[in-house]
Amino acid sequence: xxxxxxxxxxxxxxxxxxxxxxxxxxxxxxxxxxxxxxxxxxxxxxxxxxxxxxxxxxxxxxxxxxxxxxxxxxxxxxxxxxxxxxxxxxxxxxxxxxxxxxxxxxxxxxxxxxxxxxxxxxxxxxxxxxxxxxxxxxxxxxxxxxxxxxxxxxxxxxxxxxxxxxxxxxxxxxxxxxxxxxxxxxxxxxxxxx
Amino acid sequence: xxxxxxxxxxxxxxxxxxxxxxxxxxxxxxxxxxxxxxxxxxxxxxxxxxxxxxxxxxxxxxxxxxxxxxxxxxxxxxxxxxxxxxxxxxxxxxxxxxxxxxxxxxxxxxxxxxxxxxxxxxxxxxxxxxxxxxxxxxxxxxxxxxxxxxxxxxxxxxxxxxxxxxxxxxxxxxxxxxxxxxxxxxxxxxxxxxxxxxxxxxxxxxxxxxxxxxxxxxxxxxxxxxxxxxxxxxxxxxxxxxxxxxxxxxxxxxxxxxxxxxxxxxxxxxxxxxxxxxxxxxxxxxxxxxxxxxxxxxxxxxxxxxxxxxxxxxxxxxxxxxxxxxxxxxxxxxxxxxxxxxxxxxxxxxxxxxxxxxxxxxxxxx
Numbered sequence: 001x002x003x004x005x006x007x008x009x010x011x012x013x014x015x016x017x018x019x020x021x022x023x024x025x026x027x028x029x030x031x032x033x034x035x036x037x038x039x040x041x042x043x044x045x046x047x048x049x050x051x052x053x054x055x056x057x058x059x060x061x062x063x064x065x066x067x068x069x070x071x072x073x074x075x076x077x078x079x080x081x082x083x084x085x086x087x088x089x090x091x092x093x094x095x096x097x098x099x100x101x102x103x104x105x106x107x108x109x110x111x112x113x114x115x116x117x118x119x120x121x122x123x124x125x126x127x128x129x130x131x132x133x134x135x136x137x138x139x140x141x142x143x144x145x146x147x148x149x150x151x152x153x154x155x156x157x158x159x160x161x162x163x164x165x166x167x168x169x170x171x172x173x174x175x176x177x178x179x180x181x182x183x184x185x186x187x188x189x190x191x192x193x194x
Numbered sequence: 195x196x197x198x199x200x201x202x203x204x205x206x207x208x209x210x211x212x213x214x215x216x217x218x219x220x221x222x223x224x225x226x227x228x229x230x231x232x233x234x235x236x237x238x239x240x241x242x243x244x245x246x247x248x249x250x251x252x253x254x255x256x257x258x259x260x261x262x263x264x265x266x267x268x269x270x271x272x273x274x275x276x277x278x279x280x281x282x283x284x285x286x287x288x289x290x291x292x293x294x295x296x297x298x299x300x301x302x303x304x305x306x307x308x309x310x311x312x313x314x315x316x317x318x319x320x321x322x323x324x325x326x327x328x329x330x331x332x333x334x335x336x337x338x339x340x341x342x343x344x345x346x347x348x349x350x351x352x353x354x355x356x357x358x359x360x361x362x363x364x365x366x367x368x369x370x371x372x373x374x375x376x377x378x379x380x381x382x383x384x385x386x387x388x389x390x391x392x393x394x395x396x397x398x399x400x401x402x403x404x405x406x407x408x409x410x411x412x413x414x415x416x417x418x419x420x421x422x423x424x425x426x427x428x429x430x431x432x433x434x435x436x437x438x439x440x441x442x443x444x445x446x447x448x449x450x451x452x453x454x455x456x457x458x459x460x461x462x463x464x465x466x467x468x469x470x471x472x473x474x475x476x477x478x479x480x481x482x483x484x485x486x487x488x489x490x491x492x493x494x495x496x497x498x499x500x501x502x503x504x505x506x507x508x509x510x511x512x513x514x515x516x517x518x519x520x521x522x523x524x525x526x527x528x529x530x531x532x533x534x535x536x537x538x539x540x541x542x543x544x545x546x547x548x549x550x551x552x553x554x555x556x557x558x559x560x
Contacts, residue, residue, distance in 0.1 A: 014260045025255040039256060046259045050266045124250055142212070143247040149214055168201070168208035175243040185246070 002061055006053045013053070017046050020062065023145065024069045030140045031073035033129050037080070041072040048072070063147070063154040070137050070155065077133060120184050127177035135170035142167055199236055207237045211244055278552035285545035289538060296534040 004012035024045055029038035045068045056064055128136055134156075141152045142163075153160045178185070206223050209215050215223065227234050 010261065010263060010266075017259050017261060021255040021259045022252065024259075026253045029253055030250070035256070042255065043259055046261055047266055050261050120246075121250060124246060128247075139247065143244055144250055146248075149212070164205055164209055164214070167212075168205040171208055171240050171243050172204050174247060175239050178243060178246060 002053075002056070005050070006056070010050075013050055016061070020065055021046070023062065024065055027066060027140060027145060028069050028073055030125070030128060030144055031070065031133075031136060032076050032080075033125055037076050041069060041076055045069040045072050060151055060154055063151045066141060066145070066147075066155040067157065073137075074133060116184060116186075120181070120186075123178065123181040123184050124174075127174050130177060131170055131173055135166050135173065138163060138166040139170040139174065143171075199233060203233060204236070204240070207233075207240050210237070211241055275552050275555035278548045278555060282545050282548035282552055285541045285548060289541040289545060292534060292538050292541060296531070296538070 001012045001015055005016060021042065025038055025042045028041040028045070029035065032038055032041065045065065049065060049068055052068075128140070131139065137156060138152060141147045141155055142149070147155065149160045149163050152163050156163065158166075206215065206219065210220065210223055227237060
């Protein structure tokens with residue numbers, strides 16, 4: 001199917017799109033944290049992939065697509081950095097951002113389990129957003145997408161030793177960030193409680 | 195306590211959780227985990243973090259991202275057409291600049307090269323000619339007598355003749371200087387008088403040649419086809435008019451005897467050359483030349499003097515000298531012209547090809 005797509009068969013390429021679009025969109029959303037930006041990044045990823053199919057030298061097509069979408073997300077994050085938005089975190093009395101996201105707990109009348117689940121996901125995404133982008137891409141590929149170190153190395157274009165180092169640092173930062181959401185975490189997942 | 199755990203330990207823990215450690219590293223870490231409760235706690239928390247991130251729901255794409263022909267094929271032409279258009283425009287501008295520059299360059303070098311080089315070249319060539327004449331006065335051509343006798347008469351007017359008749363751009367500077375040295379009114383009159391005098395001299399030479407054989411090696415015998423004086427004078431006057439600059443063959447041949455002296459004696463009086471430098475210049479000539487042909491030397495030195503005097507007046511370049519200057523500068527100029535021509539052709543080709551490509555891509559993009 002990949003070879004047919006390289007020969008210009010658009011239907012074959014669209015079958016590849018159908019097979020990988022959830023993976024690519026999921027990765028884009030975890031990278032940029034917004035549905036609209038993730039949609040744009042996913043669309044540009046498949047267009048760019050079709051236009052550059054000639055540069056695909058074999059190997060993991062999934063890793064190749066993840067590399068393209070990661071670069072598209074880097075562009076989006078760079079663009080967003082040029083157009084800063086109002087930070088999500090509130091300011092404390094000293095005018096500094098509140099590190100913990102406990103303020104996001106919204107005591108409404110919704111079912112408690114759904115609320116907790118949604119808040120937990122937002123907390124994890126919040127911690128992902130606070131990671132450096134290289135660490136974020138690595139931890140999303142390995143811990144969210146389930147790639148092994150070799151595939152992650154191919155997708156990021158770095159040696160496996162770099163992947164190991166980035167992954168360890170990213171997990172350590174995530175652990176420190178999630179410690180601030182202890183009450184949001186399920187009982188079995190509460191950090192520091194053994 | 196957490197600070198005691200090095201980053202290397204976190205890398206081992208992370209790789210251990212992903213089952214990416216070798217047997218030795220795994221055994222080493224498991225041994226440490228059994229002995230170090232703090233490290234075991236860190237392992238537990240990193241494992242929970244990993245599971246939390248992995249527990250994030252797998253999002254589904256909100257729509258299908260099918261790629262159609264208009265999406266993927268309309269983009270490259272839209273990107274390439276402006277690029278080719280810009281390349282064509284830049285090449286056109288550069289071509290215009292190069293053409294303007296080459297046009298400017300065609301007019302500038304002649305003006306820039308005129309002043310200094312001819313002066314030194316002429317001075318050197320005249321000095322070399324004098325030295326060469328002094329060193330080997332015998333090795334001269336047979337045409338020397340005609341030139342020698344004619345030179346005092348035509349030496350100074352010749353540049354004027356060349357300047358008036360040729361009218362070429364490179365002789366513009368000498369023309370101005372000669373006009374300053376010899377007023378146009380006197381020049382025309384002198385030219386007519388000199389032509390008539392020279393014709394008369396030639397007529398006498400021919401007469402003596404055919405009568406008594408006084409000039410057995412007279413080279414101008416070709417100018418005396420018949421004893422009739424009228425035809426000889428008219429033909430010889432043309433030769434006088436076409437005689438070139440006074441510098442090259444002014445040395446006399448040994449066949450010229452002092453009998454030629456009476457025929458050329460009136461020439462210094464008819465020469466309109468200013469006399470200030472005329473009297474001083476012959477002293478620089480070698481005495482051997484003066485011994486062989488004293489009047490000829492005076493005549494030839496008159497020609498040199500007039501040339502030097504003109505050079506001193508305004509640095510002119512006589513027509514005979516310019517031929518010695520141009521060859522030294524023409525290779526660089528021609529190379530520059532070829533280079534400019536190559537650049538112009540290349541830029542024109544780039545402009546045309548890029549313009550056509552831009553139009554094609556624009557049309558294909560619709």
